[in-house]
Structures are given as C-alpha cells and as structure tokens.
Amino acid sequence: MLPYGRQSVDESDVAAVTTVLRGDWLTTGPAVAAFESELARWTGGVPCVAVTSGTAALHVAYVAADVRPGDEVITTPLTFVATAATAALLGARVRFADVQPDTGNLDPDAVTALVTGRTRAVTAVDYAGHPADYDQLREVAERAGALLIADAAHSLGAAYKGQPVGTLADLTTFSFFPTKTVTTAEGGAVAAADPELRLRAARFMNHGLVREPAAQRDPGVGGWHQEVHAFGLNYRLPDVLCALGVSQLRRLARFRERRAELVARYNVLLRDVPGLTLPVRRAYVSPNWHLYPVRVRHGRRREVYDRMRAAGIGVQVNYIPVYWHPVFEDLGYRRGMCPAAEAYYAEELSLPLFPDLTDAEQDRVVDTLAAILR
Secondary structure, three states: OEOOOOOOOOHHHHHHHHHHHOOOOOOOOHHHHHHHHHHHOOOOOOOEEEEOOHHHHHHHHHHHOOOOOOOEEEEOOOOOOHHHHHHHOOOOEEEEOOEOOOOOOEOHHHHHHHOOOOEEEEEEEOHHHOOOOHHHHHHHHHHHOOEEEEEOOOOOOOEEOOEEOOOOOOEEEEEOOOOOOOOOOOOEEEEOOOHHHHHHHHHHOEOOEEOOHHHOOOOOOOOOOOEEOOOOOEOEOOHHHHHHHHHHHOOHHHHHHHHHHHHHHHHHHHOOOOOEEOOOOOOOEEOOOOOEEEEEOOOOHHHHHHHHHHOOEOOEOOOOOHHHOHHHHOOOOOOOOOHHHHHHHHHEEEEOOOOOOOHHHHHHHHHHHHHHHO
C-alpha cells in the first residue's frame, strides 16, 4: 500500500538518536535545548517549548492563553478533533466558524459573526500547509480582546506575506507526528514571542514547577527546592526524540523543496482530469504542503476512495467536521452549522505526498485516479 504520508528517516537520524542513547541524558538534557533552538530558526526567532505531541502543544497553548470554564474559543471544524477537544477539556465552549470554500481555512467573516464578550481565543488551522488569513484574523481577535492561536501542525516552514509561521499569532503550535513535515516520532512544540505566555507554557508542560528562587514563595531553602504555584502536567519531550528532531530540521529545506516539486507535478498532471478540483494557493502565501487535498465532485468521492485503496494507493480524507463526532453531538452540536466546511469534507481526498515519494509512484497515483474519473 502506497501511504498518503510517511516519515523520511536516514542514517543521519539514526546516528543522532544513537549518540543520545550512548550519552548521559535520555530526557531533560542538552538535546531538548538544541531542538528548541533549531526550531526557532524556522519560526523567525520566536522561542519554542518542546512537548510530547501536537495535542499536548494545543493543551499547553490554551493553558498559556488562560482559557477557563465559561470562556469561548472560536475555531474551524475542518481539522483533527484535538484542536477543539483540548479547549473543551479546559471547560471552554467551542464555537465553530465556517471555512473559506477554496482553501478550507478559517473564514474571518464567519469568526466575526461568532465573537462575544466571552471570546478568549481564536484558533486558526493552516489547512494542508497553506497559512490562514492572519492579518484579518488578527484584526478580529484584537477587536474581541482575544488571543490569536495558530494550529500550525501542517505548516512548519511556510510563510504568510513574507513572515514565517510562528510569528503570525500570539501562540503557535506544531506537530511532529511521522506524517508531518519533520518528525520526532511523537512530539510537538509551542512558539510564543511574549515572555509571559512562554513562561506559562514552559511551566505547565513541566508539572507547573517553579525553580527560579526569585519567583518562589519560600526561597532560600536549598538548591533542591522547587514549588508548584499552579497545576501542570508532564509533557516533556525527551532528548532521544529531540535529537531526531534536530537532525530532521536540518533537512527541512530539502523536504519543503521536494514537497513543492511534487505539488507542482500534481497540478500539471491533474489539471485536465474531469470532475476534480485542485487545491488553490493565495498569491501572498508560501505554503509548505503537508497534504495535497483534491475535491472529487459529482458525489463520487466514496467510489474514488474505495477504488484507489483497492489499487494499493492509500488516499485519505481530512477531516470529518469536528462537531460531527459523537462527543460533540452529545454536547448539543448539530450538523449543518458550517455548510462550507461540510461541503469541503464531502468532496475532499488527500493524495499521497511525502518527500520520498518518487515520480514513478506519483505517476501511478495520477494514472489510477484519472482512469477512475474518466
């Protein structure tokens, strides 16, 4: 089965991991700081906090944003469930705004219509690796007195109007799952330019521990002393995985270039295939394509999905609208809330896209898809 996404691991990655395994630190050691520093090179210098997953990154970001019971978080339904679930777990009411019909990204006008006095955060998702419209979303968030959060699980290495992802929101979250642009096996990170937001994130992901004597309520007890002023969790990403991440980040430019080449080939090879809508790109955006999401028209998406997978091509659908999940239906959410997102979902099909995909494998994907649709 040709997968829709796959990690790209080479001997430099293996060497990086084994070096840590032979050293003194398996976790909370120098590889963590090295990974956070290397990651900041891609976030425009915005400091980052490494955590155990993209879901953990979202949880940490919402805590850093001080999301509490009774607050409202506005986000898109066209995302993996974690974008909304981590806010709901903090007691927030999640409000789903519709998406732009062409990009699948959060629609700033739809967000505006949902803003209330309880809006605490607006969370955009850079769907498929194409950054959302951050200038407009920033205006909406500032008028609401809310923080702007970027779920950039898809878009590390992308840019919006010349500014790298990581600089565009108050808090930016990343995922390093194997299918993402770079991987740490499991892992994530939170980027925050504001020192206070970053401090909240760093403390929450490490049990809430306060180790700086100047910030402690009972300083001077001894070098072992540490305090918890607010509850946190253990979301520490270990050195072993951070070493893999450093090695991967050093090849991110190459990964990004190959993904762009494959997208350009898809665009040419599929442009005349009937019943297919190809992904769009805003002129002011430099995506880092995580997905290649086509739209299969005329109600044929299920047929195409089944036939492609029967042919050994692992296409995928991204994503079921979040509020369609039973856990949200049980909370009172109903289908029909975001018609553009539901229409996008009804047609969306992600074709294989990863740096090690060969031209010959891509040609097989294209030929199989074209044969079905013709």
